[in-house]
Amino acid sequence: MPLEAIAINSLDAKLIKKPARDNELAERLQALYDSDDSQPDGKAILNIIEQGFKRGQYLYVGMFNDKPIAAVGCFDDGQTDAKRLQYLTIHEQNRGRAIDAKFIKLVYDAEVKKGVRQFVPVDSNIHKIMNDYELLRVKD
Numbered sequence: 001m002p003l004e005a006i007a008i009n010s011l012d013a014k015l016i017k018k019p020a021r022d023n024e025l026a027e028r029l030q031a032l033y034d035s036d037d038s039q040p041d042g043k044a045i046l047n048i049i050e051q052g053f054k055r056g057q058y059l060y061v062g063m064f065n066d067k068p069i070a071a072v073g074c075f076d077d078g079q080t081d082a083k084r085l086q087y088l089t090i091h092e093q094n095r096g097r098a099i100d101a102k103f104i105k106l107v108y109d110a111e112v113k114k115g116v117r118q119f120v121p122v123d124s125n126i127h128k129i130m131n132d133y134e135l136l137r138v139k140d
Contacts, residue, residue: 003099005106007058007074011050017066028068029061036089038125045087049073060110062090062103069094070103072126074111083111085130086122104129 006015011026030042039045049059052075062070069091075084085107090100104126108119119136121127130136 002064003069003102003106004063005060005070005103005110006063007060007110009053009056009058011046011053013061015061015063015068025061025068029059029071032068032071032091033087033089035092038123039087039089045073049087060103060107062099062106067091070099072104072107074107080118081116082118082120083116084120084122085126088123088126100125101129101133105133105135108135 006013008015011023011029013025015025016028026046030046033039033042033045049057052059052073055078057076058074060072060074061068071087071089072085073087075086076082077084085104088100088104090103108130111119119130121130121136
């Protein structure tokens with residue numbers, strides 16, 4: 001299966017197709033963030049994400065072979081039409097393989113289909129990817 005970027009607004013989302021235990025997605029996402037030294041600890045990020053869910057925000061989860069291997073928060077500040085992308089993490093076995101760039105492009109494409117025309121990459125890695133692939137502004 002190819003990499004998919006799926007927007008969720010609950011950590012209870014049923015993304016894992018095989019019989020999954022309760023909270024498995026949340027546990028896997030927390031472990032994903034915990035393994036990434038460039039991000040705050042997983043529990044702290046998931047708390048931020050859950051607060052965002054209450055305001056209609058999304059977390060994009062990169063699924064590959066029924067496993068979450070990437071995640072990035074997609075936030076709306078309610079004041080502009082821009083989406084803020086932050087807290088990008090990639091499974092440690094997939095780092096350095098350009099999965100991050102492919103994942104950000106999938107998220108970008110999904111948000112453009114929803115009508116988003118401007119993005120604010122908060123993390124330096126996301127900014128570099130979006131700059132390199134000329135994704136910082138959608139051309140009408």
